[in-house]
Amino acid sequence: MIELNVNGRQVAVDVDPDTPLIYVLRNDLALNGPKLGCARGQCGACTVHLDGAAVRACQTPVKAAAGQAIVTLEGLGSPAKPHPLQAAFIAEQALQCGYCTNGMIMQAAALLKAKPQPTEADVRAGLNANLCRCGCQPRVVRAVLKAAGKGA
Amino acid sequence: MRHLTEHNALSRRGFGLGLLGMGGGLVIGFRMGADAQQPAAAGPQLPAMIRANPALNSWVRITPDGAVTVFTGRVEIGQGTLTAMRQIAAEELDVAPERITVVSGDTARTPDEGVTSGSFAIKLGGSALAHACADARATLVKAVAEAWKVAPATLKVEDGFIIGTGQRVNYGEAAGLVSLVRPVDANAKRKPASEQRIVGTSYPRTDIPAKVFGDRVFIHDMRPQGMLFGAIARPPAYAARVLSVDLAPIKAMPGVVEVVRDGSFLGVIAKREEQARAAAERLATSAKWDNGPALFAGKNVFEHLLEAPHEVKTIHELKAAATQPPALTHKRTYRRAFQAHASIGASCALAQWQGDTVTVWSHTQGPFPLRVHLAKALRTPEANVRVIHEQGSGCYGHNGADDVALDAALLARAVPGRPVRVHWAHEEEMAWEPWGSAMIVELEGSMDADGRLTDWNHDVWSFPHSSRPGPSGGMDGCNLRSAWYLADPLPPSKATDGGLPNGASARNAVPIYTAANQRVTTHYHQVMPIRTSALRTLGGFFNAVSAEMFLDELATMAGRDPVSVRLANIKDDRLAAVLNRAVAMSGWMPAPVTAGKVLAPEMRGFGVGLSRYKNQDCYVAVVAEVAVDTRSGAVKVRRLWSATDTGRAVSPDGVINQIEGGMVQATSWTLIEAGRFDAGIMRAVDYVDYPIIDFLDTPVIESVLIDRLDQPSVGAGEGSQAPAGAAIANAIFAATGRRVTELPFTRERVRAALQA
Numbered sequence: 001m002i003e004l005n006v007n008g009r010q011v012a013v014d015v016d017p018d019t020p021l022i023y024v025l026r027n028d029l030a031l032n033g034p035k036l037g038c039a040r041g042q043c044g045a046c047t048v049h050l051d052g053a054a055v056r057a058c059q060t061p062v063k064a065a066a067g068q069a070i071v072t073l074e075g076l077g078s079p080a081k082p083h084p085l086q087a088a089f090i091a092e093q094a095l096q097c098g099y100c101t102n103g104m105i106m107q108a109a110a111l112l113k114a115k116p117q118p119t120e121a122d123v124r125a126g127l128n129a130n131l132c133r134c135g136c137q138p139r140v141v142r143a144v145l146k147a148a149g150k151g152a
Numbered sequence: 153m154r155h156l157t158e159h160n161a162l163s164r165r166g167f168g169l170g171l172l173g174m175g176g177g178l179v180i181g182f183r184m185g186a187d188a189q190q191p192a193a194a195g196p197q198l199p200a201m202i203r204a205n206p207a208l209n210s211w212v213r214i215t216p217d218g219a220v221t222v223f224t225g226r227v228e229i230g231q232g233t234l235t236a237m238r239q240i241a242a243e244e245l246d247v248a249p250e251r252i253t254v255v256s257g258d259t260a261r262t263p264d265e266g267v268t269s270g271s272f273a274i275k276l277g278g279s280a281l282a283h284a285c286a287d288a289r290a291t292l293v294k295a296v297a298e299a300w301k302v303a304p305a306t307l308k309v310e311d312g313f314i315i316g317t318g319q320r321v322n323y324g325e326a327a328g329l330v331s332l333v334r335p336v337d338a339n340a341k342r343k344p345a346s347e348q349r350i351v352g353t354s355y356p357r358t359d360i361p362a363k364v365f366g367d368r369v370f371i372h373d374m375r376p377q378g379m380l381f382g383a384i385a386r387p388p389a390y391a392a393r394v395l396s397v398d399l400a401p402i403k404a405m406p407g408v409v410e411v412v413r414d415g416s417f418l419g420v421i422a423k424r425e426e427q428a429r430a431a432a433e434r435l436a437t438s439a440k441w442d443n444g445p446a447l448f449a450g451k452n453v454f455e456h457l458l459e460a461p462h463e464v465k466t467i468h469e470l471k472a473a474a475t476q477p478p479a480l481t482h483k484r485t486y487r488r489a490f491q492a493h494a495s496i497g498a499s500c501a502l503a504q505w506q507g508d509t510v511t512v513w514s515h516t517q518g519p520f521p522l523r524v525h526l527a528k529a530l531r532t533p534e535a536n537v538r539v540i541h542e543q544g545s546g547c548y549g550h551n552g553a554d555d556v557a558l559d560a561a562l563l564a565r566a567v568p569g570r571p572v573r574v575h576w577a578h579e580e581e582m583a584w585e586p587w588g589s590a591m592i593v594e595l596e597g598s599m600d601a602d603g604r605l606t607d608w609n610h611d612v613w614s615f616p617h618s619s620r621p622g623p624s625g626g627m628d629g630c631n632l633r634s635a636w637y638l639a640d641p642l643p644p645s646k647a648t649d650g651g652l653p654n655g656a657s658a659r660n661a662v663p664i665y666t667a668a669n670q671r672v673t674t675h676y677h678q679v680m681p682i683r684t685s686a687l688r689t690l691g692g693f694f695n696a697v698s699a700e701m702f703l704d705e706l707a708t709m710a711g712r713d714p715v716s717v718r719l720a721n722i723k724d725d726r727l728a729a730v731l732n733r734a735v736a737m738s739g740w741m742p743a744p745v746t747a748g749k750v751l752a753p754e755m756r757g758f759g760v761g762l763s764r765y766k767n768q769d770c771y772v773a774v775v776a777e778v779a780v781d782t783r784s785g786a787v788k789v790r791r792l793w794s795a796t797d798t799g800r801a802v803s804p805d806g807v808i809n810q811i812e813g814g815m816v817q818a819t820s821w822t823l824i825e826a827g828r829f830d831a832g833i834m835r836a837v838d839y840v841d842y843p844i845i846d847f848l849d850t851p852v853i854e855s856v857l858i859d860r861l862d863q864p865s866v867g868a869g870e871g872s873q874a875p876a877g878a879a880i881a882n883a884i885f886a887a888t889g890r891r892v893t894e895l896p897f898t899r900e901r902v903r904a905a906l907q908a
Contacts, residue, residue, distance in 0.1 A: 015424075023426045027381075032373040033366030037496050038578040042839040045496055073366035086364045093356065093805055096813055097230025097546035098363030099497040105364065124847040131839065133496050134230055134546045135816030137850040139809070 007075030017063035033073025044130035096134035201280035205263035211284030218324030225265025244285035257541030267518035271867020287340035354805035383432035389832025391444025415639030472668035478598030490827030497545025499552030515544025525621035588687025616647035659692035700878030733795035757887025761878025776879035785903030799863035820845035
């Protein structure tokens with residue numbers, strides 16, 4: 001059994017310790033936020049926070065996440081108490097299909113923690129390893145700047 | 153923020169087949185082309201989708217408690233269409249949008265509207281739903297007016313309450329006075345645009361909150377009780393067949409529940425997703441395969457397009473009685489690589505058998521055609537198959553969505569009663585999805601001394617742009633890929649090229665310009681060694697990009713600038729309006745392009761692209777500003793400006809989201825995307841080998857919408873790709889004075905053109 005702290009809750013999962021964290025979060029813990037994308041660390045759809053740092057859950061063995069605070073999109077905010085990024089993504093309608101949205105928000109949340117007042121260039125650089133196929137990058141940038149209290 | 157549910161949750165649907173058979177009264181199997189092109193008869197015409205699904209209660213139902221449910225065969229693919237449908241229904245019914253339940257894409261419950269594609273959802277599906285809702289409202293108001301003995305015009309409707317003469321009654325009670333179980337009335341009148349209060353506003357998309365809070369939205373998130381995971385062991389080449397395979401070692405792997413073999417179709421069912429994937433991979437590598445013949449007989453795909461047997465057809469021709477001898481003539485050939493949908497989330501489906509019947513949850517664009525082809529492949533009557541649409545990652549056309557549905561159904565049959573979810577790997581999607589066709593376009597044209605086009609000949613060589621499943625009885629064979637690999641295989645359906653006005657290979661090959669003599673000829677390859685199908689815009693993107701490049705070359709030869717030459721050769725004021733608007737926004741002062749200019753280390757330029765999608769949908773003009781590093785060949789698209797006229801915009805923000813998203817996607821297609829394959833299969837299967845645009849390369853975009861309240865809403869989802877690609881191509885041409893003729897414009901290709 002591996003003990004995990006997910007969104008403030010202690011859970012135990014009975015899996016091979018080398019199982020990528022994404023499968024455990026999605027299939028064992030029934031979390032929908034982190035998405036299985038390329039499974040190669042190239043798209044960012046699976047991004048979660050480990051002790052506040054944005055990591056690729058598809059590239060993280062579950063054993064490496066034990067002992068750290070794991071936060072997923074569900075743990076970031078809720079309809080009653082949205083994270084500023086979640087509110088800004090709704091306000092800017094900053095997605096089309098929404099499959100990459102988890103990664104955009106989780107990566108941006110880590111970015112804003114490290115740099116609360118980013119420039120547009122900071123946002124673009126900070127999100128550059130997160131891919132969006134619908135072409136919503138301009139809206140995502142606007143939403144992140146809005147969440148930071150800047151821009152639109 | 154209020155959460156609205158577009159689709160009923162799994163539990164509310166009852167995870168069984170209790171609803172099968174509810175669609176018995178629906179008309180199925182309509183043929184889109186025939187319907188849409190039916191000539192207008194005398195008297196009011198019903199929208200095409202209503203002619204295919206005439207029952208009023210197949211579009212709208214009102215229960216005694218006043219609850220309103222509308223049904224659409226259209227599906228949400230990330231384009232916001234279900235929010236637009238909600239707006240349209242709310243507008244015509246005068247019911248608050250959030251009180252309406254929208255049911256979409258379910259073969260047991262909704263109208264059969266074929267495939268949600270081709271930018272038809274609002275134009276055809278929206279107009280049908282609006283007409284049905286207008287009929288329902290008028291019918292209920294009339295029934296109440298008769299009961300109250302007043303004229304219908306004296307009554308008004310507020311949020312589902314009919315009000316007048318000091319009385320009010322809700323729709324539920326009114327529905328008790330009159331039957332809505334009858335054909336839709338052709339005489340029903342939609343509201344004029346001047347009275348619209350919800351259509352025309354940027355009503356927030358109802359699916360977005362769930363997507364930002366991590367609620368269950370996608371098939372990928374469905375986890376019914378007892379679900380198992382499936383994965384397919386893919387052949388090493390498209391033409392490969394199994395010679396021998398030992399299933400026993402795979403069955404012994406951790407978590408494996410079943411190993412399925414049917415001919416060369418090999419798959420695994422396991423308790424855990426990663427176990428299924430690992431077992432399928434080992435199954436694929438341990439099997440002995442015959443790889444079959446080499447793709448394109450080892451030739452270059454463009455040689456194959458020109459030389460392999462194909463059908464040649466002139467599909468459009470205009471001939472002037474007499475013309476002046478042209479002042480100049482020009483001819484050029486352009487080429488485009490295979491390009492992929494490259495969805496961020498690979499295709500996924502969930503299937504469950506109960507007895508002889510199967511329910512399949514799919515993000516297909518066409519639940520009804522998918523049902524037809526599933527029934528063929530599973531060799532079961534269509535009535536035994538129910539397809540329910542659930543959202544997937546954006547598809548941008550025909551990706552693996554339909555094929556994975558058959559994979560899930562084939563695997564689930566081995567574990568009766570157990571739901572099986574199959575979620576392809578990204579590299580599996582990239583290798584096995586249908587690709588957008590490689591294409592060649594050759595243009596030959598002439599211009600007179602006044603800068604007017606006199607001759608315009610457009611030849612296009614292409615593989616098919618649709619290998620989708622089709623309507624019942626509509627085609628032989630089966631267009632679900634795994635059916636081709638079964639022990640008793642079903643061959644693929646014979647692909648046919650879509651005719652004008654929509655076109656497929658020749659989409660947007662008919663010029664938007666007023667050349668006196670015009671000819672469009674298709675060189676169509678029905679046989680596709682690499683399977684191709686609909687990638688957003690079909691042939692429209694490359695045909696229009698080629699035409700726009702060619703026009704700029706002619707303009708340069710004539711010493712004219714790209715904007716005035718366009719204005720001199722169009723008659724449609726709406727085309728001129730978007731062109732002028734985009735140019736004005738950009739601040740660009742158009743001037744004739746100087747060919748072969750001296751190159752500084754960095755060259756900048758502006759270019760324009762103009763298109764009317766399918767020659768009948770939205771008008772879009774895009775201006776691009778690029779910077780070209782003339783030593784490396786790297787192109788930076790600095791800014792894009794667009795102006796769009798899509799008639800009455802149901803949701804202006806929804807239109808802009810589609811237009812700008814299309815501009816970003818087209819920037820990626822134009823600059824970096826090309827499929828690379830070996831003798832047997834696509835090899836560009838991850839984001840390193842098949843990169844898509846990132847944040848740093850995304851241009852700054854500014855867009856305006858010219859809303860035309862008096863004009864019907866037409867398709868907008870595919871309108872911006874071609875003008876964006878063309879604007880970039882023409883900006884590179886203007887910056888450097890040199891033309892790069894093969895897409896994508898990689899730095900190697902640009903550098904080679906600059907050094908030539």
